[in-house]
Amino acid sequence: MxxxxxxxxxxxxxxxxxxxxxxxxxxxxxxxxxxxxxxxxxxxxxxxxxxxxxxxxxxxxxxxxxxxxxxxxxxxxxxxxxxxxxxxxxxxDSLDTEQAINIEQLKVEYLETTLDGVDLVAEEVQVLTTVLQDFKFDLVSLCTEAPKHEKTRTNAIDISEKVSKDQPLVDLMYLKKRLPITRISLKYNITQKILKGSKKFIITVIIIFDKNLRNLKLWIRK
Known part of the structure; x- marks a missing residue:
């Protein structure tokens, strides 16, 4: 073929x-x-x-x-x-079970708002999970460390969206397997404290935008 x-x-x-x-x-x-x-x-x-x-x-x-x-x-x-x-x-193993639970939770919570249906939500979560393995954390730890306050979360999403359009920064993030906090701070005039406080969430959202995981974009904005 x-x-x-x-x-x-x-x-x-x-x-x-x-x-x-x-x-x-x-x-x-x-x-x-x-x-x-x-x-x-x-x-x-x-x-x-x-x-x-x-x-x-x-x-x-x-x-x-x-x-x-x-x-x-x-x-x-x-x-x-x-x-x-x-x-x-x-x-x-237990990680498979935890990932399955997270997928099912997303299916239930965002079924009415997904663009392409529940099956694609599961597919996008799995793609995201695979990429996150390189950064040494998973969706379970992300859930416990994501910003709790709406303003902090919205600010982190806005930062992530900006960075996701900056290909050199995105490439550096994938290369170093971590958030390039100093460079982002200098380029976008954001304090390192803010970036460090939401770094796992920001990395995740950058990946979602960079990989164009359309249904998960709805999730982070919800």
Whole structure:
């Protein structure tokens, strides 16, 4: 199948080439869920992961973010459905459970306001969760440390939106895996105290804007 997908600065025009290069990625995603060795020849889980990766290739939209986080989302979703149907969900660790709870909470809370439906909310939460792993925190810790006062929250969102449009700052954030507090403070005349007080929330909102997670934009504004 002819495609046009960029992964790590390499343009793939043939689906088979992309699949062949990223079989180790597929195996790694499956192993992270099953917590065991994956046999390419014999495991049903690998067959599901492979077909899910192909499904991700077919459904991928470059305007909604990078390919690999999306592919990981599709593989996880299909594999978890399979494991649950086979009564194997006991292998899931506590983090998987916490993430599932957060997704379900978002589904219920924002069902009436989502642009694309509840399934895309779950997909966007998973994409966000994957990116946040690089910054060494998750949605659970974010919920406890997000700004509580409406004015502080609104101010943090406004700061995040400005920074998300400043590509050098965004690139630096991804490179350093932290918020470039000093540079943001100097460029936008914002005190470091304000930035430090909401840094996890600001990082999260920058990612939401940068990855164009449209339904989650509604969530942060709610």
């Amino acid at each position: 002819q495609i046009n997908i960029s992964v790590h600065n390499k343009i793939y025009t043939d689906a088979d080439d992309l699949i062949e290069d990223y079989i180790p990625f597929i195996v790694k995603v499956i192993s992270s869920i099953t917590h065991r060795y994956v046999s390419i020849e014999n495991d049903e889980e690998f067959s599901i992961g492979l077909s899910s990766f192909y499904e991700a290739i077919c459904k991928y939209d470059a305007h909604k973010g990078d390919f690999l986080p999306f592919a990981q989302l599709v593989i996880r979703s299909r594999l978890l459905n399979y494991l649950n149907s086979e009564k194997k969900h006991a292998i899931l």
